[in-house]
Amino acid sequence: QKEVEQDPGPLSVPxxxxxxxxxxxxxxxxQYFMWYRQYSRKGPELLMYTYSSGNKEDGxxxxxxxxxxxxxxxxxxxxxxxDSATYLCAMSAGTGGFKTIFGAGTRLFVKA
Amino acid sequence: EAGVxxxxxxxxxxxxxxxxxxxxxxxxHNTLYWYRQNLGQGPELLIxxxxxxxxxxxxxxxxxxxxxxxxxxxxxxxxQPAELGDSAVYLCASSPRRWGxxxxxxxxxxxxxxxx
Numbered sequence: 001q002k003e004v005e006q007d008p009g010p011l012s013v014p015x016x017x018x019x020x021x022x023x024x025x026x027x028x029x030x031q032y033f034m035w036y037r038q039y040s041r042k043g044p045e046l047l048m049y050t051y052s053s054g055n056k057e058d059g060x061x062x063x064x065x066x067x068x069x070x071x072x073x074x075x076x077x078x079x080x081x082x083d084s085a086t087y088l089c090a091m092s093a094g095t096g097g098f099k100t101i102f103g104a105g106t107r108l109f110v111k112a
Numbered sequence: 113e114a115g116v117x118x119x120x121x122x123x124x125x126x127x128x129x130x131x132x133x134x135x136x137x138x139x140x141h142n143t144l145y146w147y148r149q150n151l152g153q154g155p156e157l158l159i160x161x162x163x164x165x166x167x168x169x170x171x172x173x174x175x176x177x178x179x180x181x182x183x184x185x186x187x188x189x190x191x192q193p194a195e196l197g198d199s200a201v202y203l204c205a206s207s208p209r210r211w212g213x214x215x216x217x218x219x220x221x222x223x224x225x226x227x228x
Contacts, residue, residue, distance in 0.1 A: 043203055043205070043221050044155065101154075
């Protein structure tokens with residue numbers, strides 16, 4: 001069993017839809033939870049991160065962490081065609097040299 | 113500010129040939145990472161440097177892979193000899209914090225390696 005599980009999709013939605021992307025994990029030591037966006041032929045770009053549990057909002061993006069369920073989510077409101085990309089969740093047990101474990105990524109297509 | 117620079121962007125080689133990838137991190141970033149990303153998968157760490165010291169190379173296949181970061185700036189990752197299973201995207205990332213905060217990694221565009 002992988003430490004981080006993520007549905008690879010693809011997920012196709014119409015423009016303006018609310019998108020929900022999710023990951024589950026097995027390592028209860030994870031404390032930092034990140035979401036990266038990766039466009040085709042590009043490197044991953046950090047969207048946002050959350051420390052421990054709770055919600056974090058940044059513009060149209062909201063990240064949620066439920067440590068009791070070992071489940072994290074990224075919501076995208078008013079999705080745009082420019083949001084079409086692969087979204088990678090990533091987790092780490094801390095700073096100071098802890099390894100970052102990435103999910104496999106979910107491919108998202110937003111249709112105009 | 114310039115981002116992480118990698119070259120070449122694409123490389124096609126025959127198996128058993130050597131290949132090298134180069135990375136120039138963001139200026140002032142002490143922590144440098146090399147990741148491998150297989151098709152449809154997330155990046156997996158190969159090696160992490162703090163300045164010129166390799167502090168985590170546990171996932172680096174040392175029989176054929178080597179890396180160096182002379183003077184704690186640029187880094188080179190080498191494969192010799194390459195195998196078919198090495199076909200992947202090799203990503204370099206850097207972090208401004210010592211010991212590399214996991215939430216503050218900046219990635220380059222990667223080198224797409226195809227081994228035939």
